[in-house]
Amino acid sequence: MQFDIRRFDIYRKVPKDLTQPTLTGACISICSVLFMLYLFLSELAGFLQHEVVSELVVxxxxxxxxxxxxxxxxxxxxxxxxxxxxxxxxxxxxxxxxxxxxxxxxxxxxxxxxxxxxxxxxxxxxxxxxxxxxxxxxxxxxxxxxxxxxxxxxxxxxxxxxxxxxxxxxxxxxxxxxxxxxxxxxxxxxxxxxxxxxxxxxxxxxxxxxxxxxxxxxxxxxxxxxxxxxxxxxxxxITVQYTERRQPFYHFLTTVCAIVGGTFTVAGIFDSCVFTAYEIIRKAELGKLS
Known part of the structure; x- marks a missing residue:
């Protein structure tokens, strides 16, 4: 039996003909991308700057x-x-x-x-x-x-x-x-x-x-x-010590991943709720809710 490495793919693809694009989903997607871009640029600006950390010593x-x-x-x-x-x-x-x-x-x-x-x-x-x-x-x-x-x-x-x-x-x-x-x-x-x-x-x-x-x-x-x-x-x-330091790169990557993953997940949940509510309303109008 020939070994197929594709078995390890956890990101399975759904054929396009089985998916349904909606106007609401498009609006939510655009807003999500803009929101992620804003958070990313804000985090990048903070990463490029030096933060000053203070501590007390005797x-x-x-x-x-x-x-x-x-x-x-x-x-x-x-x-x-x-x-x-x-x-x-x-x-x-x-x-x-x-x-x-x-x-x-x-x-x-x-x-x-x-x-x-x-x-x-x-x-x-x-x-x-x-x-x-x-x-x-x-x-x-x-x-x-x-x-x-x-x-x-x-x-x-x-x-x-x-x-x-x-x-x-x-x-x-x-x-x-x-x-x-x-x-x-x-x-x-x-x-x-x-x-x-x-x-x-x-x-x-x-x-x-x-x-x-x-x-x-x-x-x-x-x-x-x-x-x-x-x-x-x-x-x-008591002596107050101020130290200039830059945010670690791994911390920056972790934050970026959290921004992208969190926004994508929340936007998906919101889109699902909107779509479900729309389907329920549409069925009620057609008398097919029961």
Missing amino acids: DDPVKYSEKIPVFLNITLMNTKCEFVGLDIQDDMGRHEVGFQDNTEKIPQNDDTGCRMETHFLINKVPGNFHVSTHAAKHQPAQGDMRHVVHKLRFGMDLEEGKNVKGSFNPMESLDKGNGNAQATHDYIIRVVPSVYVNKDNTKRYPYQYTYSYREIIQYGHGGHMMPAIWFRYEMSP
Whole structure:
């Protein structure tokens, strides 16, 4: 007996003269093909893009460095540059009054205000840095620390075009210009280390942070104390790691097969229901339903 490999065909063909095309079936088929094409193109677009996956780890992402860069850009609307200074303190005993390195002061509002841009390093311990008049040779007649924070960033900046959900610069364009002129502005900041791993396995180390704010008026033995802008920070032991990766090809194929097979099956069931209902109605009209 000659072996016939066609016995293994699970896709048996029905002769065309035994099938009946219908207008409803044609409409359902066209809609199904368009629907499958739409889902396929959507899935293909998602496959070609890189997804960013986040995870939490208890680790220091930058073990080789005990310092974190900080970038501050702030405008004081009613304090001259000659009075404005930056002081840095932390729990390791650091205490710098009138920090000057990498600092630029730009007069604003006809020299009645000052925009200060600076960057510096802080230790990975709780501490603070504050904008004040403490380092000035003489104090202004009346302190006024109302301000706008244009930028406060910890660590590296994310590369341009990276869109990641997170609080990397939540104080951007923060306006505190309508507060009490005699008030001290106090920001409590929680710094969270982050790692961003690109698709080529290169890494960047931005830091996210959240903050709370309070406005207070301080008094001492001599009466009202000169206001300042305090940024008090502490480090979180949790690191957020973002990883760029592309969807596996087998996952893409599985999804495409599910789209085609699922749409074909559902469309077939719907077509059968429509055809059966049409036949029942037609028989009822002809009186052949019984």
